[in-house]
Amino acid sequence: MPDDRHSSSAPLPESLRRQLEEFRRQLWRSKIAEAIFAGIFGLLFSYLLVFGLDRLWPTPAIVRLIILLGGTSLAAVFAPIWLHRWVWGHRHDNQLARLIARKHPGLGDRLLGVVELQKQLENEDSLSPRLRAAAMEAVAAEAEKRKLNDSLPASRHRRWSLAVIALFLIAGTALVIVPKAGLNSLKRWLFPLSSTARYTFTLLEDVPFQLPVPQGEAFSIDLRLSEDSEWQPEIGEAQYGRQDPVWAKLDDGHYRFEFPGQQDPGEVRIQIGDARHEITVIPSLRPSISSTVAEINYPDYLELENRIIDVPTGVVTVVEGSQVQLTIEASRALASAEFGPLSAATSLLTPAPSARQDSGETPAFDPEAASMDISDSRASTGFLKVTSGSTNVPMSWRDDLGLTGNEGFTIRIDALKDEAPTTYLQGVQTQKVMLPEETIDLEVIAEDDYGLKEYGLVWEGQFTRPTDEVPAKGELRLEEGQPSMNRAAMPAAFSPLTYEISPQKLTLRAYAEDYLPGRGRVYSQPIIIHVLSRDEHAQMLKNQFDRAISELEDMARRERNLLEENQRIERLDGEELQSEEGRQRLAEQEEAERQQVERMENLAEKMEELLKNSSRNGTIDKETLKKMAETAQAMRELGEQDMPKVEDKLDEAQDQKNTEEKSEQDVEKAVEQQQQNLEKMQETIEKANDANQRFEASTFVNRLKKAAGEEEAIAMTALAGSRNFGLHSRELDPADLRLLNEAVRQQSDTASDVHWIQEDLGHFFTRSNKQEFREILDEMITSEIDLGLEDIRLSLIKNHSYIAADQAKNWSAKLLEWAKKLEGSEDSPAGGGGGGGGGGGEDEDFDFMLRVMRLIQQEQDLRARTRALETLRRSFEAETP
Known part of the structure; x- marks a missing residue:
C-alpha cells in the first residue's frame, strides 16, 4: 500500500526568525571575543611570567618552554574548542532554542516545538497547515513580547578585554621603562631553548662557570661589576655548598668573596642584586715542578759540546762566557710561564748572541720579566749568556687550570772563572x-x-x-x-x-x-x-857512611848502658825479680832492647843501600866494598838474630809462671847474650871504621880531581871574558858582570875546599900514618896553594882575566898531579881496586858477588833508561799530528 505521507515546510514567522538571527549574532560575537581575548591574555601572561621569573632567578629553558606552551595553548587550543562549542555548536535554530530554554524553559520549549513543527511529516488527512501556522504565530507573538538576549550565556569578553589591556599595559610599561630587560625576556620567551642569557639590572663581567682553586688553601672569588650595570648593590652574597654564606661589599667596582680552604668540589651560589650565578669550584693541587734541567752552551774556545744537566739543588754552576737555557717540567700542562725579576750579586744575565735580530742589534734584556717558551708541561727560557758573579732567576708559572705554582722558586746561576790547571x-x-x-x-x-x-x-x-x-x-x-x-x-x-x-x-x-x-x-x-x-857521588857516599858509623857507635853506647843495667838486675835474687818492681825494671829493659833492634834493622837497611850505591859508583875499591859488605852483614845479623835473643830472655824472665830460679837463669842468659852482642857491635864498628878510612883515602883523589876541574873551568871562564880585560865592573855588560861574579864566587868556594882537603889530609895521616898522604900534604903546604888561589880570586875581581886564567891552569895541573900520585900509590885504596886482604877463595867469592851486583845494577839502569826512552817516544808521538 503506498505511503501517502508527505512533508510540508512552513517558514517561521518573520519576527521570530529575526529574533533568532539576532540572538545567534550576539552569541557568536561574545564567544569569539572571549576566545580572542583569552588567547591574547595567555600570550601576554606567559611573557610577563617569564619577565617576572627572570627578575628573581635565571629561568631554566624547560620552565620557559612550559610557560610558552601554556600561554599559547589558550590561543591555539582553548580558542578553537571554545569557538567549536559556541559558534559551531549553535548554528541551528533548535540549538538556539535549547540555549534559550536554559534561561526561559517555557519559551524555549515552545520555540523548540515551533522549530520542530516547521519540519513535521504528516498525512494529508491529519495535516492542518492552518493550525501549524497559528501555533507558530502564537509562539512568535509571545517571543516578540520578550527579549531573547536575556537568554544569552554570561559574557566574559569584557573581563578578558580588561585583563588583556591590563597585561598589555604592564608589558608595554616594562618595555618602555626597562627596554633591555623587556626585550631580553621577550627573546627568552619566544625562543626558550636558545642560549640567550638572562638580563639582570646588576651586570657582572666575566663570571666563570668553573673555578679551579688550590686544594686546602683559602681562596677568593673576585667579581667585577660592569660599568653598564643599572643596579649597583652595596653588598653581595655567596654560599659554598651548605656552608655559611659570606658577604662582600662593593669596593671600587669589585665584590671580593673570601672562602676557607676546600678539599672537595662544590657549587658557589652568587647573589648580587638580581644577578644570580653558580660557579663550580674544583679544588686541585698546585702545579709543582717535577724536574729542572739546564742546557749549557760552553764558550767556543773550550770546544765542548752542549751539555744538559739536572738541577736538583736549584744551583747551576757554569764557566764565565757560557750560555744557559733553563727548562722546568711541571706536574700539569702549562698555560704560561715567566722568569724574573732577576737579582745578581755582581752582574745580570744578558741575552745570548743567538738572540740578536737580523738588524744586528742586540735586544735589551728585560730584568723585570720575560716569557718562557711553553710545550705542554715544559717551559724553557732562551739561551742566556752568563758574564760573572751569581744570578738568581726566580720563576713563576700557571697551568691550564689557571693555578699558579708555589712562589719563591728560584734557580741560582753561579758563574765561575775558568781556573788555571x-x-x-x-x-x-x-x-x-x-x-x-x-x-x-x-x-x-x-x-x-x-x-x-x-x-x-x-x-x-x-x-x-x-x-x-x-x-x-x-x-x-x-x-x-x-x-x-x-x-x-x-x-x-x-x-x-x-x-x-x-x-x-x-x-x-x-x-x-x-x-x-x-x-x-x-x-x-x-x-x-x-x-x-x-867524584861528587863518592864524596856524598862518604858522608852517608860517616853518619852510619856515628849511628852505630851511638847504638853501641846505648847497648852498653843497657848491659850495665841488666848486670845490676842480675844481682837481684829470684824473689826480687818476681816482685812488681823487678818485673817493671825487666819490662823497661825489654822495651829499650826492642827499640835497639828496630834501630839496628833500619841501620842495616841503610848500610845495604849505601853498599849498592857504592858499588854503582865504580871508583870505590873492592876491599872497601868488601868491608862495607861485612859491616852490613854484621848489622843484619845483630838486628835479626842476636839482639832479639836478649829481648826474648828478658820477656821470659817476667813470666809470673816462672820459678825464681828460672827468672835468674833467664836474666843471666840475657846478660851473657848482650855481652856477646856488644862485642860483635865493637867488631862491626872497627870494620866500618877500617872501610871508612879506606873510603876517605879514596875520596882525596876525587876531591883533588874535583878541585882541579873547577880551576880549569874558572880558567876557561876567564879566557871567555878576556875581551873585557881590565875594564871596571861599571863598564862591563850586565851578562859579563854576572859571569865574572860567579867566577869569583866559585874561586872562593874552591879555595875553601882545597883548604879543607889539607886539613883532612893532616887528620887522616895522623890516624893512618900512611906516608904517601904525608908527602902530598907537605907538597901542598910548601906550594902555598892557599895564597895562590887567593891571588886568582883577586885577579878576577880586578878583571885581569889573562893572569887569572894562567894561574888557574897552573894550579889545576898541580892538583891533578897530586891526585895521580895518590891514585898511583902502591898501597893506596884508590889505586885501582887492589888493596889488602888475604888471597884465596874468600876474595874470589866476594869479587864474583860484586860483579854480579854490578851486572844487576847495570841491567836495572838499562831497563830504567829504556822506560825513559819509551817516555820520549810517546812524547814524539804526541807531537806528531
Whole structure:
C-alpha cells in the first residue's frame, strides 16, 4: 500500500526568525571575543611570567618552554574548542532554542516545538497547515513580547578585554621603562631553548662557570661589576655548598668573596642584586715542578759540546762566557710561564748572541720579566749568556687550570772563572841526588776544570861552578789533551843520560796547559835533582857512611848502658825479680832492647843501600866494598838474630809462671847474650871504621880531581871574558858582570875546599900514618896553594882575566898531579881496586858477588833508561799530528 505521507515546510514567522538571527549574532560575537581575548591574555601572561621569573632567578629553558606552551595553548587550543562549542555548536535554530530554554524553559520549549513543527511529516488527512501556522504565530507573538538576549550565556569578553589591556599595559610599561630587560625576556620567551642569557639590572663581567682553586688553601672569588650595570648593590652574597654564606661589599667596582680552604668540589651560589650565578669550584693541587734541567752552551774556545744537566739543588754552576737555557717540567700542562725579576750579586744575565735580530742589534734584556717558551708541561727560557758573579732567576708559572705554582722558586746561576790547571809530580822526593845513568820513576798528574790541552815535563839546568858548557834545558810533552779531559795521570821515567845531561843541578817541573787563550803554561812545584859526577857521588857516599858509623857507635853506647843495667838486675835474687818492681825494671829493659833492634834493622837497611850505591859508583875499591859488605852483614845479623835473643830472655824472665830460679837463669842468659852482642857491635864498628878510612883515602883523589876541574873551568871562564880585560865592573855588560861574579864566587868556594882537603889530609895521616898522604900534604903546604888561589880570586875581581886564567891552569895541573900520585900509590885504596886482604877463595867469592851486583845494577839502569826512552817516544808521538 503506498505511503501517502508527505512533508510540508512552513517558514517561521518573520519576527521570530529575526529574533533568532539576532540572538545567534550576539552569541557568536561574545564567544569569539572571549576566545580572542583569552588567547591574547595567555600570550601576554606567559611573557610577563617569564619577565617576572627572570627578575628573581635565571629561568631554566624547560620552565620557559612550559610557560610558552601554556600561554599559547589558550590561543591555539582553548580558542578553537571554545569557538567549536559556541559558534559551531549553535548554528541551528533548535540549538538556539535549547540555549534559550536554559534561561526561559517555557519559551524555549515552545520555540523548540515551533522549530520542530516547521519540519513535521504528516498525512494529508491529519495535516492542518492552518493550525501549524497559528501555533507558530502564537509562539512568535509571545517571543516578540520578550527579549531573547536575556537568554544569552554570561559574557566574559569584557573581563578578558580588561585583563588583556591590563597585561598589555604592564608589558608595554616594562618595555618602555626597562627596554633591555623587556626585550631580553621577550627573546627568552619566544625562543626558550636558545642560549640567550638572562638580563639582570646588576651586570657582572666575566663570571666563570668553573673555578679551579688550590686544594686546602683559602681562596677568593673576585667579581667585577660592569660599568653598564643599572643596579649597583652595596653588598653581595655567596654560599659554598651548605656552608655559611659570606658577604662582600662593593669596593671600587669589585665584590671580593673570601672562602676557607676546600678539599672537595662544590657549587658557589652568587647573589648580587638580581644577578644570580653558580660557579663550580674544583679544588686541585698546585702545579709543582717535577724536574729542572739546564742546557749549557760552553764558550767556543773550550770546544765542548752542549751539555744538559739536572738541577736538583736549584744551583747551576757554569764557566764565565757560557750560555744557559733553563727548562722546568711541571706536574700539569702549562698555560704560561715567566722568569724574573732577576737579582745578581755582581752582574745580570744578558741575552745570548743567538738572540740578536737580523738588524744586528742586540735586544735589551728585560730584568723585570720575560716569557718562557711553553710545550705542554715544559717551559724553557732562551739561551742566556752568563758574564760573572751569581744570578738568581726566580720563576713563576700557571697551568691550564689557571693555578699558579708555589712562589719563591728560584734557580741560582753561579758563574765561575775558568781556573788555571794544576799539576804536580808524584812518587819522587823534592830533593834527589843521582848519577847520570840513574833513572827517576815518577807520575805526572794534571787537572783542569774545563779540559786539558796538553801536559808534560820541563827541566832547566844550572852549573854550580863556572864552565863553558851550556846548562841543560828541555821539555817533554807527555800527552796531548782534549776538551773532555779533566784529569790525567801519566807515569814517566827521567834519566839524565838519555837526554845527554852532564852533572849539574836540575830543576824538574811538570807543566799543564788548558784551552783559555793567552793563559800559557802552569807549572808544578819544582823537583831539585843534583846530577853528580862520580867524584861528587863518592864524596856524598862518604858522608852517608860517616853518619852510619856515628849511628852505630851511638847504638853501641846505648847497648852498653843497657848491659850495665841488666848486670845490676842480675844481682837481684829470684824473689826480687818476681816482685812488681823487678818485673817493671825487666819490662823497661825489654822495651829499650826492642827499640835497639828496630834501630839496628833500619841501620842495616841503610848500610845495604849505601853498599849498592857504592858499588854503582865504580871508583870505590873492592876491599872497601868488601868491608862495607861485612859491616852490613854484621848489622843484619845483630838486628835479626842476636839482639832479639836478649829481648826474648828478658820477656821470659817476667813470666809470673816462672820459678825464681828460672827468672835468674833467664836474666843471666840475657846478660851473657848482650855481652856477646856488644862485642860483635865493637867488631862491626872497627870494620866500618877500617872501610871508612879506606873510603876517605879514596875520596882525596876525587876531591883533588874535583878541585882541579873547577880551576880549569874558572880558567876557561876567564879566557871567555878576556875581551873585557881590565875594564871596571861599571863598564862591563850586565851578562859579563854576572859571569865574572860567579867566577869569583866559585874561586872562593874552591879555595875553601882545597883548604879543607889539607886539613883532612893532616887528620887522616895522623890516624893512618900512611906516608904517601904525608908527602902530598907537605907538597901542598910548601906550594902555598892557599895564597895562590887567593891571588886568582883577586885577579878576577880586578878583571885581569889573562893572569887569572894562567894561574888557574897552573894550579889545576898541580892538583891533578897530586891526585895521580895518590891514585898511583902502591898501597893506596884508590889505586885501582887492589888493596889488602888475604888471597884465596874468600876474595874470589866476594869479587864474583860484586860483579854480579854490578851486572844487576847495570841491567836495572838499562831497563830504567829504556822506560825513559819509551817516555820520549810517546812524547814524539804526541807531537806528531
